[in-house]
Amino acid sequence: FSVVHSTLVFLGGRLFDGNQLSGKIPSTVGLVQTLEVLRLDRNSLIGPVPSNLNNLTSINELNLAHNQLTGSVPDLTGMDSLNYVDLSNNSFAQSEAPSWFSTIQSLTTLVMEYGTLQGKVPQKLFSFPQLQQIKLRNNALNNTLDMGDSISQQLQLVDLQNNHISSVTLNSAYRNTLILTGNPVCTTGISNTNYCQLQKQTTNPYSTSLANCGTKSCPPDQGLSPQSCECAYPYEGTLYFRAPSFRDLSNISTFHALEMSLWIKLGLTPGSVSLQNSFFNVDDYLQIQLELFPSIGNGKYFNRSEIQRIGFYLSNQTYKPPPEFGPYYFIASPYAFPVELGGTSLSIGVIVGIGTGCGVLILILMGVGIYIFQQKWRAERAIELSKPFASWGPSGEDSGGPPQLKGARWFSYDELKKCTNNFSESNEIGFGGYGKVYRGMLSSGLVVAIKRAQQGSMQGGLEFKTEIELLSRVHHKNLVGLVGFCFEQGEQMLVYEFMPNGTLRDNLSGKSGIPLDWKRRLCIALGSARGLAYLHDLANPPIIHRDVKSTNILLDENLTAKVADFGLSKLVSDSGKGHISTQVKGTLGYLDPEYYMTQQLTEKSDVYSFGIVMLELVTSKQPIEKGKYIVREVQIAMDKNDKEYYGLEEILDPKIRNLQNPIGFVRFVDLALHCVEESAEDRPTMSDVVKGIEGILQQDGVITKSTSASSSAAEFRTTKGKPQHPYDDALPKKDVNNSDAFDYSGGYMLSTRVEPK
Ligand SMILES: *[C@@H]1O[C@H](CO)[C@@H](O)[C@H](O)[C@H]1NC(C)=O
Ligand SMILES: *[C@@H]1O[C@H](CO)[C@@H](O)[C@H](O)[C@H]1NC(C)=O
Numbered sequence: 001f002s003v004v005h006s007t008l009v010f011l012g013g014r015l016f017d018g019n020q021l022s023g024k025i026p027s028t029v030g031l032v033q034t035l036e037v038l039r040l041d042r043n044s045l046i047g048p049v050p051s052n053l054n055n056l057t058s059i060n061e062l063n064l065a066h067n068q069l070t071g072s073v074p075d076l077t078g079m080d081s082l083n084y085v086d087l088s089n090n091s092f093a094q095s096e097a098p099s100w101f102s103t104i105q106s107l108t109t110l111v112m113e114y115g116t117l118q119g120k121v122p123q124k125l126f127s128f129p130q131l132q133q134i135k136l137r138n139n140a141l142n143n144t145l146d147m148g149d150s151i152s153q154q155l156q157l158v159d160l161q162n163n164h165i166s167s168v169t170l171n172s173a174y175r176n177t178l179i180l181t182g183n184p185v186c187t188t189g190i191s192n193t194n195y196c197q198l199q200k201q202t203t204n205p206y207s208t209s210l211a212n213c214g215t216k217s218c219p220p221d222q223g224l225s226p227q228s229c230e231c232a233y234p235y236e237g238t239l240y241f242r243a244p245s246f247r248d249l250s251n252i253s254t255f256h257a258l259e260m261s262l263w264i265k266l267g268l269t270p271g272s273v274s275l276q277n278s279f280f281n282v283d284d285y286l287q288i289q290l291e292l293f294p295s296i297g298n299g300k301y302f303n304r305s306e307i308q309r310i311g312f313y314l315s316n317q318t319y320k321p322p323p324e325f326g327p328y329y330f331i332a333s334p335y336a337f338p339v340e341l342g343g344t345s346l347s348i349g350v351i352v353g354i355g356t357g358c359g360v361l362i363l364i365l366m367g368v369g370i371y372i373f374q375q376k377w378r379a380e381r382a383i384e385l386s387k388p389f390a391s392w393g394p395s396g397e398d399s400g401g402p403p404q405l406k407g408a409r410w411f412s413y414d415e416l417k418k419c420t421n422n423f424s425e426s427n428e429i430g431f432g433g434y435g436k437v438y439r440g441m442l443s444s445g446l447v448v449a450i451k452r453a454q455q456g457s458m459q460g461g462l463e464f465k466t467e468i469e470l471l472s473r474v475h476h477k478n479l480v481g482l483v484g485f486c487f488e489q490g491e492q493m494l495v496y497e498f499m500p501n502g503t504l505r506d507n508l509s510g511k512s513g514i515p516l517d518w519k520r521r522l523c524i525a526l527g528s529a530r531g532l533a534y535l536h537d538l539a540n541p542p543i544i545h546r547d548v549k550s551t552n553i554l555l556d557e558n559l560t561a562k563v564a565d566f567g568l569s570k571l572v573s574d575s576g577k578g579h580i581s582t583q584v585k586g587t588l589g590y591l592d593p594e595y596y597m598t599q600q601l602t603e604k605s606d607v608y609s610f611g612i613v614m615l616e617l618v619t620s621k622q623p624i625e626k627g628k629y630i631v632r633e634v635q636i637a638m639d640k641n642d643k644e645y646y647g648l649e650e651i652l653d654p655k656i657r658n659l660q661n662p663i664g665f666v667r668f669v670d671l672a673l674h675c676v677e678e679s680a681e682d683r684p685t686m687s688d689v690v691k692g693i694e695g696i697l698q699q700d701g702v703i704t705k706s707t708s709a710s711s712s713a714a715e716f717r718t719t720k721g722k723p724q725h726p727y728d729d730a731l732p733k734k735d736v737n738n739s740d741a742f743d744y745s746g747g748y749m750l751s752t753r754v755e756p757k
């Protein structure tokens, strides 16, 4: 790889889905003197690290962990800006701590776990003024540990577990964490100190105290509620804090504050929150296991509406933790609602009660009866479930069996009804020509958006089948994923991933409260452009979105842009007149001017609409505001001689105007105007747009992984080989007006959560 003009290189394996780098680190890396961040972790790199790596004198983050690098531990002498270095899990030759352990004063974090270091830990290391963490567990460090007298004030953690250290000179000025568990020194006089017993604390430094409850234990699936010392079914999940402002996990008051804020803001009773297993994970996110217990007197379970309420609060980030915890996301575990028997909820406890009261035999008979009944019911259900697929056609005619779905699943009407609280108004999050959109939470804890077709905008079964087959093939990280669908009891519903940060429009208008700085806007533009380029160039068959606009670009918890289309309104059957009219899909202000002449929408129509979105990103204005059209406004105001604002100072979003020199601003505006050329022929293709925006971001130093088509191809997790689509030949690409199939573009599945980044 060549990284000649860049200052940041992110090629960590976690960013790549199975696209591992292998081979040696090229020595040319050393030539890029301006490089500031080099992440090559979690790949399959082999061989020695080039000896000229330390030519990278500007580097401040170096991560080579989890490869199979050999040779001697790299010499980093001279990298005097280095803050963070991680060389863990490689196969370097045995050696003493390299000399740079004592010379790179700028270090904040030094990580080299599972390595081959031996000898003494250099004392000098502990005195570096900014040093916060030293993590050297599982090496062969031996001899005496002497941290010296001038220990950095910032130092929070020294982890030397599982080395061969035989003695230690303790400095009473150091009060933060030092872990020596697994060293010979722990068999000596200090064996009872925290230094040797922190094993538990490193993975579990804070756990809600259950000391008052004695040694009581609970049946599986249940937990001990701290408020009552009773067993109950907790609502569980994991909180991931992406940037807490503290490193010290031993400060109990921090965690008490979190517990308290959870029970207060979630409307639970005091003591109903239990935190366990807090630790910094491989992404350096603070990960905490959360258990919430039902209030005393409300039984062992939460009811459905409670779970939904709490789940939404955490998943849509309405709940704000104490400020030191910073931004977070929450991934819930499925909640085990009580087994329902004939409509009444009987908890296991109650069943046991009946059992002992009426005789075990009866219970067993009952159990067997219920079991048989359930099996029968299940079997019937299974047959019934496979049936709708056999009768997609209007009069039950065969239409080729079940739809070929890749990952999207079938939902029963009852399931979706339950998870939206009977389609309650409070769960409504949108409304379109097609029908209403509801928020729901599946029993797995996944929050979804459910689009429910209303009477009159329903399609024929066959069209619906075609649609979901098509949708389930489209799969890209910048397209909103289809989780599943429901086709039952006269209902048609599509279930999508829920995007907690809402639409781009809401974010631009300031409704959401998330400031979109210029870089974020560029990334949003790039993400959505990639999604569209994928639809045009790589989806099979190609898809024209036909309704690109800022309300169809949604932002997930990480502000990754995903293109959606909740319109679904192309085919409106006008039953009164007995014919089907093809409704224009585009939205005023975004609509390709050529459409008026040709009555055809093409890929270039999407490009036009996307150009408008780009102008919105610059101005935060609606395409048509107070009768003024954004394209014309920008064209009139533009002044090439104004190097700073391009003449657009007046109409810029003030948030950008206040920036010093937003990177690539002029190029971005030029690209946007290129997209909104009158004639489709003059507009770039979507993949040109991707390349253009990538170029701008590269200028800013963020390597954007590669160029459009190839990068798009690498990014989505399609199955190998081109999927065969039954309509490949039947439906020519440009023939949009006749193709029912290509109407919308919501993406495909992923019930597995997006990687926590
Ligand atoms: C530390 O380990 C090295 C290599 O195994 C050995 O040569 C040296 O004698 C050890 N030092 C002490 C004090 O045990
Ligand atoms: C522990 O945290 C609390 C609140 O977050 C803070 O006020 C206090 O200073 C911290 N204590 C120590 C010893 O860091």
Ligand SMILES: *[C@@H]1O[C@H](CO)[C@@H](O)[C@H](O)[C@H]1NC(C)=O
Pocket: 298, 303, 304, 305, 306
């Ligand atoms: C669910 O539980 C909450 C609090 O325990 C209660 O206020 C609410 O009425 C319950 N809802 C239903 C539908 O039972």
Ligand SMILES: *[C@@H]1O[C@H](CO)[C@@H](O)[C@H](O)[C@H]1NC(C)=O
Pocket: 308, 309, 312, 313, 316, 317, 318, 500
């Ligand atoms: C998040 O969920 C809560 C609880 O259901 C709700 O009050 C709030 O409006 C939701 N916020 C968003 C942005 O959906």
